[in-house]
Amino acid sequence: MDELTPQQQKIFDFIRKTIERSGMPPTRSEIQLAFGFRSPNAAEDHLRKLQQRNAIEILPGTARGIRLKKSSLMSGALNNGSLPLIGRVAAGSPILSEAHVQGRYQVDPALFKPRADYLLRVRGSSMRDAGILDGDLLAVHRSAEARSGQIVVARVHDEVTVKRLRRRGASVELLPENPDFKAIVIDTRQDSFAIEGIAVGLVRNERLL
Amino acid sequence: MDELTPQQQKIFDFIRKTIERSGMPPTRSEIQLAFGFRSPNAAEDHLRKLQQRNAIEILPGTARGIRLKKSSLMSGALNNGSLPLIGRVAAGSPILSEAHVQGRYQVDPALFKPRADYLLRVRGSSMRDAGILDGDLLAVHRSAEARSGQIVVARVHDEVTVKRLRRRGASVELLPENPDFKAIVIDTRQDSFAIEGIAVGLVRNERLL
DNA sequence: CCGGGTACTGTATATAAATACAGTTATGCG
DNA sequence: CGCATAACTGTATTTATATACAGTACCCGG
CATH class of the missing domain: 2.10.109.10 (Umud Fragment, subunit A)
Incomplete structure (x- = not known):
């Protein structure tokens, strides 16, 4: 897995925090809002790059279809802490x-x-x-x-x-x-x-x- | 908190499993498919009842906007679990x-x-x-x-x-x-x-x- | 100074998803 | 029996979301 740029890392962290906080991955719009982008495509671009760098997985045509691939969380045990x-x-x-x-x-x-x-x-x-x-x-x-x-x-x-x-x-x-x-x-x-x-x-x- | 009916419990369990497996809550359609319903509204009805019984939280107008409220079996004390x-x-x-x-x-x-x-x-x-x-x-x-x-x-x-x-x-x-x-x-x-x-x-x- | 990558803006659109409304069938309760 | 409730079918409609396409600006290395 390649290294992430600082901005990409921030996006990645935001996705992780969103999952922890709200129980589900963010939409492009939510990323846009959180970072103050004026276009949802800025979020889309970042997600593409995070996928290229194997940090996340994008499920096409799926609302909130983002999965973290890095070791962060996920396994037989879920992030809800049980x-x-x-x-x-x-x-x-x-x-x-x-x-x-x-x-x-x-x-x-x-x-x-x-x-x-x-x-x-x-x-x-x-x-x-x-x-x-x-x-x-x-x-x-x-x-x-x-x-x-x-x-x-x-x-x-x-x-x-x-x-x-x-x-x-x-x-x-x-x-x-x-x-x-x-x-x-x-x-x-x-x-x-x-x-x-x-x-x-x-x-x-x-x-x- | 009221008891859940067997079917409601199954729906609840499916939501939990979906979150564990895929990292995000299911859509109404996914519930429909998993249980073989012929209408997405069957899923909608169940979600409403689960919300009434305080088992889940529904975020209106949000894709996959389902949150588990009572952490499955554990006594549902309203503590933050820490x-x-x-x-x-x-x-x-x-x-x-x-x-x-x-x-x-x-x-x-x-x-x-x-x-x-x-x-x-x-x-x-x-x-x-x-x-x-x-x-x-x-x-x-x-x-x-x-x-x-x-x-x-x-x-x-x-x-x-x-x-x-x-x-x-x-x-x-x-x-x-x-x-x-x-x-x-x-x-x-x-x-x-x-x-x-x-x-x-x-x-x-x-x-x- | 040209090409490539990062990091966006701006617009548009198909579709994924939530959700309302109108019924149906079955069961248990008083 | 009538009525509430569970558990659905079937159809429709809005809106939330993903995502394509066309650009702009900046930095960096060759």
């Missing part, structure tokens, strides 16, 4: 499918770094010593890759689990943070294994007694 | 004074029971075994009263601390959840002591490594 809560995940099905969404919590995805994509309710106390307790909502950033030492959401033989990842050459260890639990050792050449995401935060709203 | 983060609390000053507000986090106060009033950054690891770690944001419900056994934000001799409360007749104990720390015993007749609030939840957004 995250889907994923419930019990069925074997063999993708974690973010509609069927698993049990609700939405109004928690800003951008509160976490990197951005959280969904919340997962933690079962069991295998990560107790990392301060992750039974019933906690784990904020997860969707990713198929993770570094050794990170706490990850992993899928082993169609079962979803939260553990600390440790790489050992061709094998992978999933370590609990509780001496009462045993580590899971995986031979990546033999066992079915996939990383679903990286733990980026936590929300606890019960069991505080 | 909580102040209280920083270092100066001696002798009330905890919720403007001077201490370090920022606001977009976290729904109604996510916690009872409702959270502010977030407090936890210092130290004295509550480690309760899953409350250094740097965590404690969600606090403002209250001058608390039951024995609850985790409270207390002020002892002008110092603010988070501990488990235990009542012992005329005295009060503030118990850490970490054997490395010692309990604080207070004679309520002699010592300056006040409960600032009750811990109702937790948000962690760092130190997840």
